[in-house]
Amino acid sequence: MATPLTRDQMAWRAAQDLPDGAYVNLGLGMPVLAANYAPGDREIFYHSENGILGVGPVAQGAEIDPELVDAGSQRVTLRDGASVFDSAASFAMIRGGHIDITILGGFQVAGNGDLANWDAKVPNKGPLIGGAMDLAAGAKAVHVIMRHSTRDGGARLVTTCSYPLTAPACVKRVYTDLAVLDVDVGLAGGSFVAREIIPGLSREELTAATGAPLIFAPDCRELVAPELAEGT
């Protein structure tokens, strides 16, 4: 019986793909957990869209400054080499294609790379967009962390997103609790390519859980994550 990855394990796996020297923006939720798990020998600059390049650890004690926060409104510190700037400059950095990788949460990803991660349709509630559309359209690479299926077992990896799009044809890679998958726009309509799959899960089971064409990379490997205490 296969054990799906935990939130932290999904974030851990996504963090392993952040290369040394990368400029990275992490979305709220699971993506921000990735900062805890990047290999220690890599120097990574985390960008926060409210105006930081080089976000450091969460502030403790005397470090706390209510006027120094990240995009999740956490009181943070700055790492060595950091800089701060205003929102217009910060989004110019995002929109101008200078962020190497953004890791975002998702509701749905389509085989052509379409991403849906906001929803205007919560009953009686207004919409909430924030910076996701800018990140999805502007970053050099968009990676998504999300569970493979909805709570009631529906597919999140789909042929066509039923939720409103955040940006079309932007996602390169998806980390789920079952697999690591790349978007392959080469096939008509797009498909997913499984790169890694968790131990104990059969290819048939993964295919059944995926609502879009799925192929397996010739070198498809086992996705083995370390045991991790659940993070913040």
Add this chain to the structure above:
Amino acid sequence: MATPLTRDQMAWRAAQDLPDGAYVNLGLGMPVLAANYAPGDREIFYHSENGILGVGPVAQGAEIDPELVDAGSQRVTLRDGASVFDSAASFAMIRGGHIDITILGGFQVAGNGDLANWDAKVPNKGPLIGGAMDLAAGAKAVHVIMRHSTRDGGARLVTTCSYPLTAPACVKRVYTDLAVLDVDVGLAGGSFVAREIIPGLSREELTAATGAPLIFAPDCRELVAPELAEGT
């Protein structure tokens, strides 16, 4: 016999109209001389389009820094309260309508406020535009200093500019060696309104030297400038 104003006297006259607290950009040539003649009890911030708000006097001796220059490539100092920034920010300040007054040189001004102060037609030479189009289109008020007539006696205050335009319908006031004139777009095609005229020059002589409809303000006064040594 009327004595036309000198360059410095024209600049002096233009400087008298700079109000306390104004943010002012001075073009190359006669306009920059105005900074020498603003009344001492007024606090004026001179903007330089290469990235200074609050240009101070020309640098002397140990103050000289080759990396601190104004738009005329003069090595300058900064006044109290000055700030420096890059060209994009500097032109955003101009183009966003934040500069109260720009004083520019001119080849021709038309009665409708059209300004011509660049020329692509110098034989065998390329064009030179610089920041004049941005200043003319962006400043809250455009004042022009220029001689009333060309060297061969032709009019510079005209019905329609024959030189290529810098910007249409932008000039509010013109300081010449003979008069101070406002642009009045109220009349069909536009006209000039003489506010001040130098002593000894008749209204008929000024009208003859002006190549566009000219009326005299009811309170048209004598334009009396102090004796001034010619500046730099």
Add this chain to the structure above:
Amino acid sequence: MIDKRVDDLQAALAGIGPGASIMISGFGNAGIPGNLLHGLSGMGLSGLTMILNAIRRLEESNPVFFAEGQIAHVITTAFRGPGQAPAAFERQWQDGKLTFEIVPQGTFAERIRAGGAGVPAFYTPTAAGTPLAEGREQRDFNDQTCVLETALTADVALLRAEKADRYGNLFFRGTQSNFGAAMATAARLTIVEVEEISDQTLPPAQVHLPGIYVQRVLQAARKD
């Protein structure tokens, strides 16, 4: 002589009337002009347009804006209240008493910057291909579909900074500048509350926003 210092909240907010459009700085708890917002909400103005990153924080800190229905229109990147039940502003929206425009955060910042920089409109790929682009003018550049966005300007901008001098020069601490730096350029009247008004002029190296963009500065301790 230039002196943009004002003595009290009343002088800082003088002249703001019903129907004004107001830009408000702040991201999280950084750069929030808490004193100015408190003063503004007590003026009992109606028909206000609020231009700010996230409206829910405004309801949390200044519920009187919503209790009295002072706000007619909101331009924001996050129009959603906390919790399951709709917030007061969501109920007013459902009742047709309040309208809103939702804008991606980067487009929001860029539209404000454009408003201050004399750029009446620009194209951006952000939001192209999404529901926000429906019915909007779109155009391809470099094989990328873009949406035409127009500049945002306002009657008033309210900011918080750390330090100011009499020229209105501002120094921001931490991530305090966020939307405020651009808002100051896009509003006809920019009012700033600061922790400290220095008798000494800020040196050029400390000027994050030149005083040309600021009309009034008020000393006031930080208020969330």
Add this chain to the structure above:
Amino acid sequence: MIDKRVDDLQAALAGIGPGASIMISGFGNAGIPGNLLHGLSGMGLSGLTMILNAIRRLEESNPVFFAEGQIAHVITTAFRGPGQAPAAFERQWQDGKLTFEIVPQGTFAERIRAGGAGVPAFYTPTAAGTPLAEGREQRDFNDQTCVLETALTADVALLRAEKADRYGNLFFRGTQSNFGAAMATAARLTIVEVEEISDQTLPPAQVHLPGIYVQRVLQAARKD
């Protein structure tokens, strides 16, 4: 480990080839990358596009660019040589060996800023109603006629700054940033010569341009 320092001029300029488009900072004598220009002019490249504020200074400081006809196209705000006789670049233009595009200085800065900020095109009133707008797309906004301008990007940007650290963070002195700050954002490869490379990291308050926009930094004394 991030380390953007390079040891010599050759390493700084490595990979620039014929036909490259090159943005060059500088206004007057401030912010001129004199060492990099000297090195570049000695590489004997042809077909270069030069994007810079004023071309005459380049001919004065680096005549070899023109003696050898290395430059094919110029985008600039001032395409006029000093004195009465045409300069070398003007003669090459007359002979059809060199083309140029003349751009108002603010539009030049804004187009470069747009290139770095992901804005493919924008409207501006600057140049509307002038010969520069002839044949161009124009459109009215708020009763003001505007011209459509497109972003400028380049293969390479060459800058001078005062200080850098290993992350590529830059500190500018005086009016040294001028066009360079925006050019760094709009080029695929940004190379910076600096007076001093600090072993200490620049503190955030001194970072005028974040290192994300810089690929290589070279220590070199100022060269006009």
